[in-house]
Amino acid sequence: MKRLLTYLKRHPLATLFAPLFKMLEASFELFVPLVVAKMIDIGIYQKNAGYLWRMGALLVLLGIIGFGFAITAQYFAAKSAVSTGRDLRNDLFAHINTLSFKEIDTLGTSTLINRMTNDINQVQNGINMFLRLFLRSPFVVFGAMVMAFTVDAKAAIPFVIVIPALAVVVFAILLITMPLYKNVQKQLDDVLLSTRENLLGIRVVRAFNRQESEMESFGKKSSRLFFRQIHVGKISALLNPVTYVIINLGIIAILWSGGNQVYLGRLTQGQVIALINYMSQILVELIKLANLIILLSKAIASLNRVNNIFDMQPSIKEEGAFLASKTPIGSIAGTAAVEFKNVSFSYNETAKEVLSNITFKAMPGQTIGIIGGTGSGKSSLVNLIPRFYDVQNGSVEVDGGNVKTLNPVSIRKHIGMVPQKAQLFKGTLRENMRWGRKNATDEEIYQALEIAQAKEFVDSKDQGLDLMIEQNGSNLSGGQKQRLTIARALVKNPDILILDDSASALDFATDARLRKAIKQQIQNRTVFLVSQRVSTIRNADQILVLDDGTLAGIGTHEELLRENEVYQEICASQLSKEEVPYSVKTAN
Ligand SMILES: Nc1ncnc2c1ncn2[C@@H]1O[C@H](COP(=O)(O)OP(=O)(O)OP(=O)(O)O)[C@@H](O)[C@H]1O
Numbered sequence: 269m270k271r272l273l274t275y276l277k278r279h280p281l282a283t284l285f286a287p288l289f290k291m292l293e294a295s296f297e298l299f300v301p302l303v304v305a306k307m308i309d310i311g312i313y314q315k316n317a318g319y320l321w322r323m324g325a326l327l328v329l330l331g332i333i334g335f336g337f338a339i340t341a342q343y344f345a346a347k348s349a350v351s352t353g354r355d356l357r358n359d360l361f362a363h364i365n366t367l368s369f370k371e372i373d374t375l376g377t378s379t380l381i382n383r384m385t386n387d388i389n390q391v392q393n394g395i396n397m398f399l400r401l402f403l404r405s406p407f408v409v410f411g412a413m414v415m416a417f418t419v420d421a422k423a424a425i426p427f428v429i430v431i432p433a434l435a436v437v438v439f440a441i442l443l444i445t446m447p448l449y450k451n452v453q454k455q456l457d458d459v460l461l462s463t464r465e466n467l468l469g470i471r472v473v474r475a476f477n478r479q480e481s482e483m484e485s486f487g488k489k490s491s492r493l494f495f496r497q498i499h500v501g502k503i504s505a506l507l508n509p510v511t512y513v514i515i516n517l518g519i520i521a522i523l524w525s526g527g528n529q530v531y532l533g534r535l536t537q538g539q540v541i542a543l544i545n546y547m548s549q550i551l552v553e554l555i556k557l558a559n560l561i562i563l564l565s566k567a568i569a570s571l572n573r574v575n576n577i578f579d580m581q582p583s584i585k586e587e588g589a590f591l592a593s594k595t596p597i598g599s600i601a602g603t604a605a606v607e608f609k610n611v612s613f614s615y616n617e618t619a620k621e622v623l624s625n626i627t628f629k630a631m632p633g634q635t636i637g638i639i640g641g642t643g644s645g646k647s648s649l650v651n652l653i654p655r656f657y658d659v660q661n662g663s664v665e666v667d668g669g670n671v672k673t674l675n676p677v678s679i680r681k682h683i684g685m686v687p688q689k690a691q692l693f694k695g696t697l698r699e700n701m702r703w704g705r706k707n708a709t710d711e712e713i714y715q716a717l718e719i720a721q722a723k724e725f726v727d728s729k730d731q732g733l734d735l736m737i738e739q740n741g742s743n744l745s746g747g748q749k750q751r752l753t754i755a756r757a758l759v760k761n762p763d764i765l766i767l768d769d770s771a772s773a774l775d776f777a778t779d780a781r782l783r784k785a786i787k788q789q790i791q792n793r794t795v796f797l798v799s800q801r802v803s804t805i806r807n808a809d810q811i812l813v814l815d816d817g818t819l820a821g822i823g824t825h826e827e828l829l830r831e832n833e834v835y836q837e838i839c840a841s842q843l844s845k846e847e848v849p850y851s852v853k854t855a856n
Pocket residue numbers: 373615622640641642643644645646647648649688769800
């Protein structure tokens with residue numbers, strides 16, 4: 269709540285004017301029954317047409333002024349709500365961008381998207397309604413009661429009974445329904461998450477012919493939402509009949525006692541009508557208030573979920589010593605570009621270690637091949653170099669500095685990372701290529717495309733660097749995307765290039781040409797080549813063989829082929845017998 273207040277304070281005028289104008293509108297509304305009473309008692313009773321016209325005009329005037337105030341209040345309430353929503357959304361997006369992968373993995377992307385969209389929208393709607401009604405409704409309820417007493421204290425006694433009775437009913441129903449509405453909201457979350465996951469993975473769903481079972485599972489979640497909504501709806505539906513019964517009993521009481529008073533000449537007919545009108549105003553406002561409370565309870569639940577993300581602190585902060593961006597890595601003679609010293613790592617403290625006791629040195633200009641079975645820890649290992657995660661034991665050093673003491677942004681400036689999943693963004697090819705270096709020239713981009721073996725296919729498209737890339741690169745093939753992501757990393761001209769299985773969708777010939785071009789054209793750069801293919805890493809200066817998170821061997825292709833059983837097994841499954849002359853125990 270405190271956080272929300274600081275956001276509302278950024279728009280003080282709109283936030284104050286909205287309830288203020290709503291109160292002014294309500295004040296005008298409270299005079300209407302009095303004017304109607306006068307019309308009955310004087311205009312109709314005395315058959316005074318002139319008076320009726322004047323009072324009629326006054327009613328129209330009250331209506332126009334009230335309408336003006338209502339529109340102004342609505343404008344300010346919407347302005348405050350929308351501005352607060354925008355600020356919250358921007359700040360939450362910025363905050364999510366500071367979170368480390370550890371937190372993002374824990375929360376999950378779908379949850380984060382939900383917080384950014386649905387939850388902030390709920391908060392926005394809550395603010396809008398709150399500013400419009402939180403002062404107006406209680407003001408009208410008590411104002412109408414006070415006005416009723418000014419009409420006639422004795423005849424207004426039913427108000428003293430009806431208002432508390434109404435309040436008790438409304439709040440009892442709210443008390444029962446509020447937790448139920450929370451459940452509805454939770455289920456709605458579930459449905460939204462499921463929708464998002466299914467639509468993002470629609471190709472996989474179709475490929476596995478899972479439509480039926482996915483529809484069934486979605487149907488179940490959707491039905492659960494339906495039943496929860498119906499259940500809470502049934503209880504909420506009691507609100508209207510019960511409140512109408514109470515109000516009508518109040519009206520009967522007013523009519524009965526008021527009628528007697530009119531008969532005795534102590535009260536006029538107009539005054540009785542005014543009392544009935546005030547009773548109706550109270551009913552309408554109490555129902556509005558109940559709806560406001562329901563909406564607020566949803567908005568508060570959403571606000572709490574947004575706050576949970578705001579309260580989450582990044583485990584890796586953008587602080588620490590700066591790795592000089594102007595001095596290339598490898599300038600200090602004898603210092604390794606990257607060094608792992610007894611590194612052990614797991615994704616969370618309680619989980620099994622994904623990497624255990626890894627020690628190796630990558631000297632500047634060396635190419636390091638990393639090979640191992642699926643899930644052996646190859647991607648996890650390279651993700652530690654740009655400090656995407658922090659290790660639990662040992663240390664990862666870049667250019668002689670422990671990454672834990674270095675500002676992660678400054679480390680990443682030196683690294684060109686090509687992740688396993690090729691990810692491009694909507695925009696032109698040129699915009700995508702400039703992600704690592706804003707001012708890269710077309711010539712530099714073409715040079716990178718050439719090394720990445722992507723120039724030919726870019727040239728085959730008429731638009732060249734203006735080629736429009738759709739969301740997620742959906743208008744490109746898997747291999748084309750991979751080559752473009754490699755080119756994007758090369759445009760950055762990094763000191764350390766990490767290719768995490770980035771050529772898996774390329775044919776062998778293109779893969780070979782790519783490696784040759786990297787070797788010839790990017791010298792003095794340290795390159796990490798992660799692959800499951802022996803052919804990709806066999807010419808590396810050093811090959812790390814990973815087996816279930818441990819370093820099973822380190823050396824050149826020839827050394828490992830001679831001495832390392834795990835490597836021999838991998839080679840035996842991929843290379844010809846002539847290329848693997850050594851005995852392999854479990855070769856296939
Ligand atoms: N974000 C994560 N959170 C939790 N566990 C993870 C995460 N990423 C990977 N793992 C686990 O860490 C282990 C190593 O995964 P990693 O991706 O490093 O293997 P890999 O050798 O690169 O596999 P592949 O060749 O299939 O890409 C696996 O058991 C995997 O389940």
